[in-house]
Amino acid sequence: MLYRIRAHHGMCFFFFQGKGYSGEFTEHMRQMKRKLEQNPEILLLAETDDVCARCPHNRGGVCISAEKVERYDRQVLALCGLGCETRMRWEDFEALVDEHILTADRREEICGDCQWNELCAGRA
Numbered sequence: 001m002l003y004r005i006r007a008h009h010g011m012c013f014f015f016f017q018g019k020g021y022s023g024e025f026t027e028h029m030r031q032m033k034r035k036l037e038q039n040p041e042i043l044l045l046a047e048t049d050d051v052c053a054r055c056p057h058n059r060g061g062v063c064i065s066a067e068k069v070e071r072y073d074r075q076v077l078a079l080c081g082l083g084c085e086t087r088m089r090w091e092d093f094e095a096l097v098d099e100h101i102l103t104a105d106r107r108e109e110i111c112g113d114c115q116w117n118e119l120c121a122g123r124a
């Protein structure tokens, strides 16, 4: 199974603690997290993905905050030295996100203007 994952969701899953935009979305996040823990192959994107599929902010395949979240995606890809549509194992991607963004303390410069920022900052 190949999962479509937009790049900034590599950070969202790291900090996910059962909160989300709706009950259905949060349950979907939980299920996706479990699937990713099996270390499947992923296709990295800067557009709506398998997580966005159940999000109330997804309007016909486009996020209502598309400009902002695509900026997050592109920054994550750049800092990890990856290109859009890269295929790799989830754990390899997570390791790059951890090394180049989280451990390097660069998360807030990417998504410090996200509505969930305080929640993630509290776990940094």
Ligand code: SF4
Pocket: 048, 049, 051, 052, 055, 056, 057, 058, 062, 063, 064, 065, 069
């Ligand atoms: S549609 Fe937008 S707000 Fe919803 S999960 Fe995707 S990127 Fe996040």
